[in-house]
Amino acid sequence: MTMTLSAARNEEIIHAGSFESSGMFENGEPVTLSDYLRTISRTGVRVAFGRDEVIYAEEEPADSIYRIINGTVRLCRYTADGRRHIVEFLLPGDLTGLLECADHPVTAEAVDEVHMIVYPRNAFDRLASAEPNIRRRVLCHLSSNILEAQRHLFVVSCQNAKERVASFLLRMADRLDVFQGQRLDLPMGRQDIADHLGLTVETVCRAITQLKDQGLIVVPNSGQVILKNVRGLQDMSLAN
């Protein structure tokens, strides 16, 4: 519902080539899925979503593919009794909607101000039929999704609170190219982190405080974390 409204409100046709920055194609051939999507960019529509707006909802027909330009998206699942689980956070450059499913298995919501390009599924499928390589790219994409899910499954089933938070910070840092000594900006709130890690807000807070007290991180304010000791966080995230 919200999605349809927001999408309509913010629609804006993307002109072919307007997102073709240099260095994206190798000897004239697209090399990543995003590159392939750029080749059908004339069919893509740029949309914006405000904080907590629903991008697509669970059970809704999955007829679009989304590429995030900037902002953060959470993929979540709700239960009848109000529990929420955040399956994954999507960051700029990430894609969603590539699953071979009639309906979306999760709900996508904007964590902060999100800009994305929406491609119609059928345009992508036509491209996939014409270009055999593209399905292999999708296979790679889904494979790495599975690896990520398995990794996170391990975090949630085998690690304690502090280890989970350490793993989370390291993964976010890795995805956002933040290194030792640098500042990691967390776009999501504590509740989002908690629902992603299978903990409560309070426990996430306490774990962060512990990491702070151990000198592994510095927290200037709740949305920023400076990684003082990446090695220490790594050691923690796979043992302890």
Place this chain on the structure above:
Amino acid sequence: MTMTLSAARNEEIIHAGSFESSGMFENGEPVTLSDYLRTISRTGVRVAFGRDEVIYAEEEPADSIYRIINGTVRLCRYTADGRRHIVEFLLPGDLTGLLECADHPVTAEAVDEVHMIVYPRNAFDRLASAEPNIRRRVLCHLSSNILEAQRHLFVVSCQNAKERVASFLLRMADRLDVFQGQRLDLPMGRQDIADHLGLTVETVCRAITQLKDQGLIVVPNSGQVILKNVRGLQDMSLAN
């Protein structure tokens, strides 16, 4: 290592057509991935593994695709400090090795006596290049893997012990076509179940005892569970 030994010991060339039972093909076209694999069955080798034998190990090059004929396989991940997480159990008819990865991300071990057919990855890739439909089948396969992983992620991050065990029993029953009042045979031990659900053996036992005391199940012996009240188990598995 173990895999190579066992495989060699039990190798037996499958003659083309030896697994082509009736009703598998629709108007001459294969309809499932397994059907496609049958079309290259002359390249498949039947192998057997005994209890706890390693079928393939994490980090090993993934150059084969496996179809389980009978028996149960566990896909697991070990940590340096000895913790184990069982990502998934594979049952007869299931496939593994289809991920687009150079190396296996998990270790596959036989839970009980397992018979499988091993197809060389490159034979499959040749087939995939020749027949465009096959990649779409793989996409569907990986998509449902992702849905399963997400479902299990929810179980492990949001459910308590009794709910997790109820979810586990229901899913096994569903996969093995066991219905209300019927007997579910569990090939894996309590430790395996515990490592799959992120619990300890003792907690799994206690949860089973609770389900028994509530009259939802009857447990003639540790490997068998009779589902007395499927509805009750379902109610529990998504709320409580």
Place this chain on the structure above:
DNA sequence: CGAGCAATTGACGTAGTTCAACTGGAGTGG
């Protein structure tokens, strides 16, 4: 029958939840 191991049960400790109070920064209005 007895060894050996998986499953179960009991007793106790603890990590994480729950509930409640407090803090602090962002936004609003006088």
Place this chain on the structure above:
DNA sequence: CCACTCCAGTTGAACTACGTCAATTGCTCG
């Protein structure tokens, strides 16, 4: 500009579900 609200974040105290450790049962296989 300060006072106010509002809400996210943090901390404290008590509770509880699960883990841990140890003892017991029960099955399987010599």
